[in-house]
Amino acid sequence: xxxxxxxxxxxxxxxxxxxxxxxxxxxxxxxxxxxxxxxxxxxxxxxxxxxxxxxxxxxxxxxxxxxxxxxxxxxxxxxxxxxxxxxxxxxxxxxxxxxxxxxxxxxxxxxxxxxxxxxxxxxxxxxxxxx
Amino acid sequence: xxxxxxxxxxxxxxxxxxxxxxxxxxxxxxxxxxxxxxxxxxxxxxxxxxxxxxxxxxxxxxxxxxxxxxxxxxxxxxxxxxxxxxxxxxxxxxxxxxxxxxxxxxxxxxxxxxxxxxxxxxxxxxxxxxx
DNA sequence: GCTTGACTTCGAGTGCGCTCGAAGCGTCAG
DNA sequence: CTGACGCTTCGAGCGCACTCGAAGTCAAGC
Numbered sequence: 555x556x557x558x559x560x561x562x563x564x565x566x567x568x569x570x571x572x573x574x575x576x577x578x579x580x581x582x583x584x585x586x587x588x589x590x591x592x593x594x595x596x597x598x599x600x601x602x603x604x605x606x607x608x609x610x611x612x613x614x615x616x617x618x619x620x621x622x623x624x625x626x627x628x629x630x631x632x633x634x635x636x637x638x639x640x641x642x643x644x645x646x647x648x649x650x651x652x653x654x655x656x657x658x659x660x661x662x663x664x665x666x667x668x669x670x671x672x673x674x675x676x677x678x679x680x681x682x683x684x685x
Numbered sequence: 686x687x688x689x690x691x692x693x694x695x696x697x698x699x700x701x702x703x704x705x706x707x708x709x710x711x712x713x714x715x716x717x718x719x720x721x722x723x724x725x726x727x728x729x730x731x732x733x734x735x736x737x738x739x740x741x742x743x744x745x746x747x748x749x750x751x752x753x754x755x756x757x758x759x760x761x762x763x764x765x766x767x768x769x770x771x772x773x774x775x776x777x778x779x780x781x782x783x784x785x786x787x788x789x790x791x792x793x794x795x796x797x798x799x800x801x802x803x804x805x806x807x808x809x810x811x812x813x814x815x816x
Numbered sequence: 817g818c819t820t821g822a823c824t825t826c827g828a829g830t831g832c833g834c835t836c837g838a839a840g841c842g843t844c845a846g
Numbered sequence: 847c848t849g850a851c852g853c854t855t856c857g858a859g860c861g862c863a864c865t866c867g868a869a870g871t872c873a874a875g876c
Contacts, residue, residue: 565822565823566822566823567822567823576864576865577822577823578864578865578866579863579864579865581824581825582863582864582865585825586863598823598824598871598872598873599823599824599825599871599872600822600823600824600872601823601824613799613803616796616799616800617800618863619792619793619796620793620796620797620800621793623862623863624862624863624864625862641807641810641811641814642811644807645804645807645808645811648800648803648804648807649804651800652797652800652801652804655793655797655800656797659790659793659794659797661750662750662751662752662786662789662790663790665747665750665751666751666783666786666787666790668744668747669747669748669751669779669782669783669786670783672744672779673776673779673780673783676772676775676776676779677776679772680772680773680776683772696852696853697852697853698852698853707834707835708853709834709835709836710833710834710835712854712855713833713834713835716855717833729841729842729843729853729854730841730842730853730854730855731842731852731853731854732853732854749833754832754833755832755833755834756832
């Protein structure tokens with residue numbers, strides 16, 4: 555019967571829809587300690603997602619989408635959870651990640667260039683064949 | 686006792702060194718049908734890698750490094766193995782892959798931008814803190 | 817008051833791509 | 847002749863990130 559999300563809160567189904575993650579994955583992330591804090595519950599135990607939760611999930615999604623392993627996201631979440639005073643560590647973690655992503659982008663781009671060459675070879679072979 | 690590579694051939698250890706793949710991985714690729722043709726053997730059954738084999742392994746590495754799944758590499762290998770006449774399919778496969786890689790690059794780049802913003806925020810927060 | 821269905825927890829299962837270990841053999845230095 | 851080494855095959859195991867299924871609960875509509 556459609557759980558009514560309490561004022562300002564979203565059900566897990568709504569959170570799923572807005573983040574593009576499945577409800578399974580959202581629960582898994584919470585279980586695994588990737589959320590900033592445990593997600594709130596209604597009196598009946600249903601999850602209530604706030605906008606802050608969604609904002610965090612979106613950040614988390616960016617980290618994951620750029621290849622940060624779960625365990626490192628977890629470490630970052632732990633730092634944020636701890637509160638003020640460790641900004642230097644958080645910054646270092648993100649900069650580290652940034653460097654890795656950049657070098658991976660460069661690598662992929664280089665490989666792509668070689669693949670493009672191959673594509674070019676097939677294309678001109680086919681052109682020659684059809685004349 | 687150091688297997689003497691036959692004229693123009695390389696042992697799996699040498700192939701490993703030149704490709705950066707472990708001998709385990711090289712054997713696994715062959716087992717799994719990713720090689721163009723089975724790698725040659727000496728009379729005693731040891732693998733003999735030719736330059737052509739290495740060239741193929743390097744292509745294969747590029748495909749893998751850009752995220753092509755093993756099963757698709759296998760499909761591409763099968764097309765090449767089949768010989769002339771399916772260049773259109775090979776081209777389509779590569780172009781398809783190229784498109785996926787490009788959109789993935791774009792996505793990662795976009796996420797990276799957001800992460801960069803976060804980094805900027807931490808940096809200016811830290812600067813403000815130390816004055 | 818009963819059915820419905822979206823939620824809950826828990827733990828097991830899946831797919832991918834390696835990665836590793838065990839057991840055996842062939843060749844050569846000593 | 848012996849021992850060591852580097853290969854061989856085969857099959858099992860692993861790490862990651864989900865993904866799924868089962869069994870139960872709870873609130874609302876009929």
